[in-house]
Amino acid sequence: MISESSLEKLKILAGAAKYDVSCASSGTKRSNVAGGIGNSAAWGICHSFTEDGRCISLMKIMLSNYCIYDCAYCINRKSNDIPRTSFTPDEVANLTIEFYRRNYIEGLFLSSGVLRSPDHTMEQLIGVAKKLRTEHRYFGYIHLKTIPGASPQLIAEAGRWADRLSVNIEIPSENNLKLLAPDKDFRSVLEPMKIISTGILEAKEERKHHRNAPSFSPAGQSTQLIIGATNDTDQTILKLSSALYLRRDLKRVYYSGYIPVNSYDSRLPALSAPPLRREHRLYQADWLLRFYGFRSDEIVNAENPNLDLELDPKVSWALRNPHLFPVDINKADPLMLLRVPGMGTHSVQLILMARQHNRLNSSHLKKMGVVMKRARYFITCNELRSQNIQDLKPEIVRQLLLEKKPVGNDGAVQLKLFHAVMPALKQ
């Protein structure tokens, strides 16, 4: 079944799947059932890390890299002359089980190019998940990609077998999506998302009444946005993410710095390197949305449509709002503590617990893991006050923070030295 010939297929189909950045295996806790194999750990487990610094948790693979669509940003578009191949459902299922038994992976992340029609492709993907769950009695993690345009019945079926479903939006605004991916529109992407989120809510409600009611995509849904392939601002991107988190209850939005895979296509910008720093800043902003109680219009707005590449979004926000600082560590509201630069959710938890015992000073904070070189300008604690943002003014604090952390060599920044990045699309 699996033989030497699978090596070549694996090379092509893993290579074809690598641009999808989602890797999470968290969100479901499921124990093994007698005689079966596998479980899911709620916190997720990474099993290896590639040389580009991304984790390998799931075996991320395409069932096939044949595709009838011609999306400009995709390596697998039909007009590309690349080696094409397909796995059979049995091959994928066996490979998953064999890798899983050796503790190489946490589960399967299956995607595919669009074969014949979205529905046909979706059926193939569901087939693999069903095979794993029923024939192999596999209880590990399965993440299925939902093909844009697949019918609601098939999405409902996919949710029964998979732990997570995802539909990739890829391009953050509708007109750009239509330009780059003529076969897709926002409706074909957002409609399945709506079906999935309704399914998840219904199943959750059902399980409150019947413990054994079937679950539906219990680890939620996620999506991916490509960064830097279009002229969309960070404001557009974060507004979309924020709406998805609030209204569609997404678990994650992934941001993928555009890698020029089809450099011949003049609709796409010529980048010398993927915009990694911008991607990093977007992830930081995403964390602020999900764990720090920020709204997207606090992070980026009409005056500042793009994130500052040199400073993290929380510092930028704090510098724009000096009137809220300094914050008294020993008294401040937990939500305000979370907004202090240099403090994360963990250190805030420690502070909240510790301040019930003692008044805290800066050496305590340092031991608890607060990054004092950033936090010092924004706090007061149980000691003589040092110079803070009120004494120094935001511009000077900005300079001080920048001096400590010089901007490293980054392709995205370097590019500006030679020529301005020409947006590929006119708004």
Next chain:
Amino acid sequence: MNIFSFDNTFEGLLTLVFESYRLKLFPDEILSGEGSQNVLFGSSITIGTNDQKAERVWNGIIAHSSEVNAHRIYRTFLSGQTDTPLLLVKFIRLIIDSNRNQETNFSEPVVVEVNKLHQKVCKEAHRVQMFVRFQKTIEDSYYASFAPMYDVLPLCIPHFKDRFADQLWIIYDLKRNYGFLYDLKNVTRVVFDELKVNPQNGQLHSSLLADDEKLFQQLWKQYYKSICILERKNPKVHRQLLPQRFWKYLPEKGVL
């Protein structure tokens, strides 16, 4: 200076705490292991492990803090660093001598220290779950070698037992020379005198491997290579996330 010595078991440490309260004498230094170190000046107090005394201290810790905290102390003990016993005795004293639960008082350096070390131990245990790699043997069982920094294998066993419930497996700690064997029902502690394992990469002797084992290792290596985006190469982050000390046991990083 009060020097105590004990047998380097967790029960021994708890007995030590019991005895120091009884003698009203608290350690400035703790020697672990029997007769391994000579005391140059003065004499050391040797503690004989006593399960009843240990249990009283264990219950005392729970009464003065919480069960979670008692288990935290146990896991921290597994770090096996030379200064860990003394740190833990200080921590237990802080807990027992106070009327208010001190486990969350992060303004006390001892509490921060214990929590940091505890986190390191838990991280190492998590890394065992991440980086253990099984090899299929001719007997259809699965074998894995590992050498964690701390003695964390016992913490990981429930996870492996649940996950790989339908396969025979052995996980062996090459550094401490013991391991655990699962026989589809129970997990037992095992020690092998003669292990046919290459200590360089933890690989079993090829005569013991299943026919298709090399093929799957090759497939895994191919997958690992293909999934990397070369344009985004970042060796620094790579090393942070996947420290070099693990590489030799990972088929995808090692030379076969």
